[in-house]
Amino acid sequence: MRNTEKPQPRPVFEKLPKYSAGKPPVAVEGLTQYKLSSNENPLGPVDEVRQVLRDFDQTHRYPDSLATRLRTALGQQLGVDPEDIVTGAGSLGALTQILATFAGGNPDGSQDEVIYSWRSFEAYPICVGLAGAKSVQVPNNSDGSHNLAAMAEAITERTKVILVCTPNNPTGPAVTEAQVRDFLNKVPSRVLVVLDEAYFEFCQASEIEAGTQPPVNGLNVYPDYRNVVVLRTFSKAQGLAGLRVGYSISHPEITEHLRVGATPFAVSSLAEEAAIASIEHSDQVMQRVQHLVAERERVKTALEAQGWWIPDSKANFIWLATGEHTPAFSALAEENALSVRAFGTEGVRVSIGEDEANSRLIRMCEGFPHKAQRPE
Incomplete structure (x- = not known):
């Protein structure tokens, strides 16, 4: 009789959370649908990139596995040595490479530890688990920011990597250079610290209040610390989310x-050409980034006037700490042909979308009876 046993995944799969991508909006008669659930750039790439996409005819050729032309262009734009740059399939692909290289399981059966703030990017626990390492989650401060002091205290002999998501996804606050340097001075040099700056361009375009420090620019920090990795992407500001190109x-x-x-070949030739065109037309x-930042501030100001508490986001989204009322808010958004990213009974992340989508969100929030307040 034929054996009916089935191949089984590794035991770690039973413990991994499922990644939940942003869902498209539900059709509502008479309303244009808007997707505000995936932190996408609703304006898309610049026209010169669109021309690259129309003209590209090299799909039958393998790409340059080192993305040499892209790294050269990035080196010139950022003022870094191209040899310091390693590309990946989006910043998530680049992060996966980092974790697979520096954290995992050991011959004696022990696990390396990876520290990160929580809640943060929901792919972190999945990537860490798949690498064979153990997640050490440090709760955010009440305003959604990283508790760097607590993260430093969580370091043990097993700590191999620390992830600092700035601005933090999904809550929005960013860390400053002074905060990062103070933190790094407490971290052993054997521990790799990843500054995940997927939303960095939105920090650049954000106005900084007098007397406050701007968000950190990892490129100002990494030259002074041999254990720092800066992580960036073309998915957000440049509107290339579907092409998957990032770098460390x-x-x-x-x-x-x-x-x-x-x-090998993680970044396609098409993605490389589109990224280069984005660099050449970074102005x-x-x-486009500045327009989205202005819209973010318009939404934030309007909701605060309605009585909502909104963390100080420096990204292209806002966080609504709706708690137990999160499902009700998500359902209301659905009724208004808006899709948002709900996180259980914690809160809702709303991406900044088209102007009309943002205006509809403001009107919708005004009528929602359970306006988010800062957690205790």
Whole structure:
């Protein structure tokens, strides 16, 4: 009789959370649908990138596995050595390479530890678990920001990597350079610290209140610390989410190992050409970013006037701490042909979308009876 046993995944899969991508909006008669659930750039890429997409005819050729032209263009734009750059399939692909290289399981059966703030990017626990390492989650401060002091206290002999998501997804606050440097001075040099700056361009376009410090620019920090990796992407500001192109920046003693662990041909030739065109027209990219930042502030100001508490987001989204009323808010958004990203009974992340979508959100929030207040 034939054996009916089935192949089984590794035991770790039973413990991993499921990644929940932003859902599209539900059709509502008479209303234009808007997707505000995935932190996408609703304006899309600049026209020159669209031209690249129309003209590209090299799909039958393998890409350059080192993305040499892209790294050269990035090096010139950012003022870094192209050899310090390692590309990946989005910043998530680049992060996966980092974790696979520096954290996992050990021959004696023990697990390396990866520290990160929580709630933060929901792919973190999945990536850490798949690498074979153990997640150490440190609760956010009440305003949604990182508790860096507590993260430093969580370091043990098993700690191999620390992830600092700035601005933090999904809550929005960013850390400053002074905060990062103070934190790094408490971290052993053997521990790799990843500054995940997927939304960095939105920090650049954000106005900084007098007397406050701007969000950190990882490129100002990594030259002084051999254990720092800066993580960035073309998915958000440049509107290339569907092409999957990101990169990390670090010192040669780190990049030499990351290149070994990198997935061959992770960045397609089309993605590389589109990214280069985005770099060449970065002024237009930033104009679009500035518009989205202005819309973010319009939404935030309007909701605060209605009585909502909104964390100080420096990204292209806002966080509504709706708690137990999160399902009701998500359902109301659905009735208004808006999709938002609900997190259980914690809160809702709302991406900044088209102007009309943002205006509809403001009107909808005014009538919602359970306006978010700052958690205790």
